[in-house]
Amino acid sequence: MITLLDYGAGNVRSVRNAITRLGHTVRDVQGPQDILAAEKLIFPGVGSFGSVMQRLQHDGLVEPLIERIRLNKPFLGICVALQAMFEGSEESPGVAGLGILPGQVKRFTNRNLSVPQIGWNGIITHKESPILKDYQGQKLYFVHSYRASVADVGPEWLLATTDYGDSFVSGVERGNVTAFQFHPEKSGEAGLSILNNFLNAQGQESIEVRPVIQPGNRKTNMAKRIIACLDVRSNDQGDLVVTKGDQYDVREPGISGDSDAGDVRNLGKPVDLARRYYEEGADEITFLNITGFRDFPMQDQPMLEVLRKTSENVFVPLTIGGGIREFTDSDGKHYSALDVAAEYFRSGADKISIGSDAVYAVEEFLQTGKKSGRSAIEQISFVYGAQAVVISVDPRRVYVQTPEATTHHTIATKTTGPKGEKYCWYQCTVKGGREGRDIDAVQLASTCELLGAGEILLNCIDKDGTNSGFDHELIKQVRGAVSIPVIASSGAGSAQHFIEVFQETDAEAALAAGIFHRQEVPISEVKEALRKNNIETR
Numbered sequence: 001m002i003t004l005l006d007y008g009a010g011n012v013r014s015v016r017n018a019i020t021r022l023g024h025t026v027r028d029v030q031g032p033q034d035i036l037a038a039e040k041l042i043f044p045g046v047g048s049f050g051s052v053m054q055r056l057q058h059d060g061l062v063e064p065l066i067e068r069i070r071l072n073k074p075f076l077g078i079c080v081a082l083q084a085m086f087e088g089s090e091e092s093p094g095v096a097g098l099g100i101l102p103g104q105v106k107r108f109t110n111r112n113l114s115v116p117q118i119g120w121n122g123i124i125t126h127k128e129s130p131i132l133k134d135y136q137g138q139k140l141y142f143v144h145s146y147r148a149s150v151a152d153v154g155p156e157w158l159l160a161t162t163d164y165g166d167s168f169v170s171g172v173e174r175g176n177v178t179a180f181q182f183h184p185e186k187s188g189e190a191g192l193s194i195l196n197n198f199l200n201a202q203g204q205e206s207i208e209v210r211p212v213i214q215p216g217n218r219k220t221n222m223a224k225r226i227i228a229c230l231d232v233r234s235n236d237q238g239d240l241v242v243t244k245g246d247q248y249d250v251r252e253p254g255i256s257g258d259s260d261a262g263d264v265r266n267l268g269k270p271v272d273l274a275r276r277y278y279e280e281g282a283d284e285i286t287f288l289n290i291t292g293f294r295d296f297p298m299q300d301q302p303m304l305e306v307l308r309k310t311s312e313n314v315f316v317p318l319t320i321g322g323g324i325r326e327f328t329d330s331d332g333k334h335y336s337a338l339d340v341a342a343e344y345f346r347s348g349a350d351k352i353s354i355g356s357d358a359v360y361a362v363e364e365f366l367q368t369g370k371k372s373g374r375s376a377i378e379q380i381s382f383v384y385g386a387q388a389v390v391i392s393v394d395p396r397r398v399y400v401q402t403p404e405a406t407t408h409h410t411i412a413t414k415t416t417g418p419k420g421e422k423y424c425w426y427q428c429t430v431k432g433g434r435e436g437r438d439i440d441a442v443q444l445a446s447t448c449e450l451l452g453a454g455e456i457l458l459n460c461i462d463k464d465g466t467n468s469g470f471d472h473e474l475i476k477q478v479r480g481a482v483s484i485p486v487i488a489s490s491g492a493g494s495a496q497h498f499i500e501v502f503q504e505t506d507a508e509a510a511l512a513a514g515i516f517h518r519q520e521v522p523i524s525e526v527k528e529a530l531r532k533n534n535i536e537t538r
């Protein structure tokens with residue numbers, strides 16, 4: 001029996017699913033007495049440092065947690081739970097942590113790195129540990145903007161470090177108490193094996209001193225992520241299918257050749273395909289619900305069930321997009337964007353992705369020059385953290401003869417326009433590309449970062465479904481305008497295209513749909529090609 005400290009702040013379903021998958025039963029902490037009584041306690045920290053500590057204070061859990069750790073009772077902290085063991089954090093000045101370890105947790109400062117660190121990195125172990133006994137250098141999933149300093153943690157506690165700019169603490173352990181900055185429940189089979197070791201570890205009565213491992217000059221490297229994207233909608237028969245468009249048109253050509261007249265392309269079932277991509281080595285799975293499902297009560301939204309089922313078998317991060325906005329369901333009940341996001345997080349999503357609503361929020365910001373605090377981006381980022389908010393950008397090229405012909409951010413392009421134009425800008429669209437707005441991709445991405453977004457999913461309508469490679473000009477332009485990670489999307493047609501996008505641009509991840517659905521290029525082939533070109537992969 002494993003006891004889980006879940007205070008309803010985010011995606012704890014995956015931890016639950018991982019424990020169940022490993023053959024154990026989960027019970028929840030009901031009150032302070034459970035903290036000390038639990039045989040094994042897992043604390044998956046979710047949210048900001050301040051919100052975690054406030055919640056622990058409110059529920060009277062601070063003292064029992066400190067006592068549990070002092071008594072050397074089996075404990076596993078994940079992510080913010082590791083940070084909460086320190087005295088405080090720059091993220092929430094003035095809020096006291098558990099104070100088991102000295103020092104303040106600080107934000108990543110290296111200007112050349114995107115923050116949050118989102119993705120797969122290694123760890124270097126500093127002492128022997130029963131929890132890491134099977135660890136063989138695999139990459140593990142990190143997602144955070146703040147990190148603990150190695151200088152604050154003595155050999156008694158230091159278990160693992162990771163490099164991102166400088167070296168930070170990615171694991172602490174003393175006796176039966178362990179905490180990791182990475183998410184074992186999101187780190188594929190390597191993470192499950194670490195979790196399994198905690199679940200099965202025989203606790204030691206006394207705190208033994210473990211042999212120290214000299215790490216030497218080794219450094220860890222962040223991998224470039226490969227993301228499989230599933231556009232989901234219901235077809236004309238009412239079945240939920242994975243579909244795929246050409247430049248966002250998802251219907252087969254009709255008999256008359258009218259592209260709107262045919263059936264919705266059906267490339268498989270969402271839960272089955274997601275599982276296949278997980279098994280084939282996808283670093284992340286993204287679901288985009290490309291129709292609104294407005295006829296359903298919120299609780300019956302089909303994508304919630306897709307997430308619940310997927311998270312039972314898929315132990316890498318899941319993103320869900322489409323319809324993240326205020327919503328009145330078919331029962332007439334109103335939900336804020338935050339309520340909608342909360343449902344998705346509870347159902348197993350790690351990140352939500354916002355499309356049209358982000359464009360409207362940026363338009364409002366550019367008009368007023370002020371943050372309203374009301375936008376979906378701001379609200380969700382405030383409660384769940386920037387790393388949980390992805391902005392899905394759906395831009396289309398607009399060609400101009402000279403940069404002066406528009407007030408938008410232009411680039412000199414190698415792909416000239418229909419009238420020989422040598423410049424273009426990228427116009428953002430809403431409603432799945434059906435409506436263009438007077439806003440460009442740089443404005444959108446940089447303003448969303450300001451409003452609290454943690455990542456940009458950069459599609460390109462001109463490239464979508466063409467198999468002609470990613471739009472490097474767009475990616476370079478947007479990557480240069482933000483300091484959050486950018487996912488390159490649209491146009492992948494071969495493994496070579498992934499090599500090129502990582503060699504030519506600084507994108508942190510690349511996403512593809514069509515080539516994976518049609519089984520033209522397996523994910524393993526993409527990874528192999530990247531490795532041969534010295535591009536770090538998981």
Ligand code: 1PR
Pocket residue numbers: 229230231244245247248249250288289290321322323324353354355356357392393394430431432433459460463464465466467489490491492511512513514515
């Ligand atoms: O506006 O917040 O409700 O979000 C709607 C979401 O649905 C947006 O993320 C938008 O990109 C997506 N969407 C809407 N309509 C379509 C469509 O295709 N008709 N899908 C659509 C866009 C997503 C791309 C695609 C890549 C890779 N497709 O991410 O997966 O282009 O494709 P490829 O590798 O085959 O080239 P809201």
